[in-house]
Amino acid sequence: YTTAGGRRAEAGQHGFWDEYRNIFRLLDSLDLPADPLSGYAEQGQYSPKGLEAVWPVYREAAQLPTGLGQALYTRFLNLSPLDLASAAPLVLAFSEFDDSPEAWARYDKVSFRDLCIRLGVSRRCYEEVFEPMILTGLFAPGDQCSAAAALGMAYFFVLRQQTSFDVRWCRGNIGDMIFQPWVEQMKARGVRFVTSTRATGFQTTDGPGEAITGVRCTSGGEEATLPADKVVFAVGAAALSGMVRSSPALARHPEFRRFANLRGTSVLATRLYLDRAVPTPYSANPCWGF
Structure with missing residues (x-):
């Protein structure tokens, strides 16, 4: 997207966390002339009261068992040791949540906020540590997210290993520096991109083992079917839920109908353009509570 003034804009700011190994392998395969990603750097976390925490580069610290390293190396500037200690019972929940169907069935019945209350996490610790994490990772408050979803997200981004929360950022516009070179390489291999085209339905085979054989599309008022x-x-x-509702071919399958039970979250991305450079203490400065 380009603004009226010719500036490039993206919907949000996208970080590349240490667990994004598939993306890093993709970037390596593109053989770009320069690394589009920055190095690792500390991150500052802010609330309306000011700087709340500093997330270090965990790979630069001595490696400890996951969870312990994050707890010791993260600098929470305004939380008391007692507040931080109140989060210790969550270790049991993280250890029990093994991503199995049984674990999901158990923790999906309770919100993450209710789980924290039951385990005795202090209100201040929840509001200044866990609520920002849930808002950043799942784009919804903890009382609207199941404990299973929150535990799974936290494990992937923070607790899988000590370096999981180390993050890199694109040195410029992601579309220009990553997607456009990737698109050009795919075009050179014979891939054809059909833009401004809406999928309106699907052709399928009949009988057992039903499969999709074509996608009905509209573009500029014209209809076509892509094999x-x-x-x-x-x-x-x-x-996807909207596609299922408008497509009898998909709606007759229960695995597609179940998507109607999922609720999405609308995220508003606002980009401000300043008239001068403003020095910031950290390369990433997430804010919450404003």
Whole structure:
């Protein structure tokens, strides 16, 4: 997207965390002339009261068992040791949540906020440590997220290993520096991109082993059917739910109908352009509570 003044804008700011190994392998395979990502650096976390915490570069510290390293090396500037200690019972929940169907069934019945209350996490610790984490990772407050979703997200981004929360940032516009070179390479291999086109329905085979053989599309008021060997639904849950509602071919399958039970969250991205450079103490300065 380009603004009226010719500035490039993206929907939000995208970090590349240490667990994004598939993306890092993709970037390596593109053989770009320069690394599009920055190095690792400390991150500051702010509330309306000012700087609340500093997240260090964990890979530069002595490696400790996961969880212990994050607790010792993260600098919470305004929380008392007692508040921080109140989070210790969550270790049991993290150890029990092994991503199995049984663990999901158990922790999906309670919100993450209620789980913290039951385990005795102090209100201040929850509001200044865990609520910002949930808002950043799942784009919804903890009382609207299941404990299973929150524990799974926290494990992936923070607790899988000590370096999981180390993050890099794109040195410029992601579209220009990553996606456009990738698109050009795919075009050179014969890939054709059909833009400004809406999928309106699907052709399928009859009988057992039903498969999608075509995608009906509209573009500029014209309809066409694209033959397909495989179809990848690379869309959000709300968009896929809409496709299912409008497509009898999909709606007759329970695995697609269940997408209607998922609720998405609308995220508003606002980009401010300043008239001068403003020095910031950290390369990433997430804010919450404003």
